[in-house]
Amino acid sequence: MAKLRGRGYAAVNYPTGMNLGGDPTQALVHSTTTGNFVVSLSSVDLGQGLKTVAAQVAAETLGLPYENIIVDTADTDTGPHCMGTFASRGTHRVGNAVIMAAQEAREAMLAAAAEELEVDAEDLETDGTGFIKLKGSEEVKIHVVDLAMAAHFKLGRTIAGRGIFLKERSYPDPETGKMDPDSAQAHACTVADVEVDDETGVIEVLALHNVYEVGRAINPRMAKQQIEGGAWMGISHALYEATDPYYPQRDHGPRDFEEYLMPGPADNAKMESDIIEFPAANGPYGAKGIGEMTANAPIPAIANAVFDACGVRLIEMPFTPESVLRGLDELRASA
């Protein structure tokens, strides 16, 4: 009886967005009277950080500080339309729509500043701290707060922009089946180190080493958090979670969180995660989607590591102690 160690890897190519009847998202950007810019979206932030990323993209495009951006995702009845946050599409679709809206708002902002400063809009630039200034001059400038007040109360101008990103529907070629189903492909690889107890059948994931190519990580720390949270979900799918462990029988199925197995804080694997960036031509500042793919590679990597450790090839999740022991019995019987 022994604890057997093994290593396995798996790689994933994952599409960003989808291709049903076309895949659009809209964004509206407008300045308040105090120079804050509201990004209106119907896209939902489930905790993945979409609002943070949308604000970063808006700030970068407008040339204003991040603190000046208010992302409003309050109401799908009144907000500009979004297909939703799924298919790893949020950053890509919303980011592109926000860039388009923020570019139009920036043009309106510079036009208002040009009128207020009595210069040509093409000679103006933003300095990233909140000022719109004449290129090459330190004197001729106006702060966005003063500009927004002037635009509203004196110039009678709006500072606003509209944006949409549409991934058009792509029909397959009837002869070849060729089509354009997604906007980009992100890539990842996970190497899993496991230990298998050949007496109890228990698999322990010792470490997961993850590498992700996501175009550009607009917020690298949040991307890393998604990678490691997703890898944890991968471990959970691989080793623990089952609504119907003896499907199609309902026997021993969990009825609540107390009976639904998930790894807890004591079951963590050592995680190591790196991000590689090859900006995508059609992505917002080069970003592809990450989201769903983070739970994908860990599962086959763990299965391959179990095979490496003890020779048992598991093809049904979760990889329970029972399935490991039955596999070991079969190996012994056929030896």
Add this chain to the structure above:
Amino acid sequence: MPSSVIEITVNGSEEEFIAKPGTTLLGALRDTLGLTAAKRGCGVGTCGTCTCHVDGEAVMSCLVPVETINGATVRTLEGTTPADGLSPLQQAFLDNFATQCGFCTPGMIMAAEALLAVNPAPTREDVVTAISGNVCRCTGYESIIEAILIAAEATS
């Protein structure tokens, strides 16, 4: 059964209210007192997101009939927040990206507050044990464990 008059101290404020039989501490906090930091996740004491302190002990407030703690001192996440800024644990959670959707965060912080109150210099194992009754579905726990250890180091 008649309703009860409940007198408890919540976050330093003396509260008096009427509760129907079987009202949980969580229900009283959220629905009667308007303190909504504690969340109702499972309602049966298995997820930990309703964790509050009763007389200094971390409890699942969804399992506590409020009439059984009459006279007690209760502390919720709202009570750990200073007038200015954030508590050391809140700041560590923020700095260390220890939240994603945020639903488990109030319970995690209250479980950690209870740990640090009796054990200001916990080991990693102590932290894991302290939050073992709290479920997180987003983070994989590691960033939460690290945040609690960082907060302990910052305050000790």
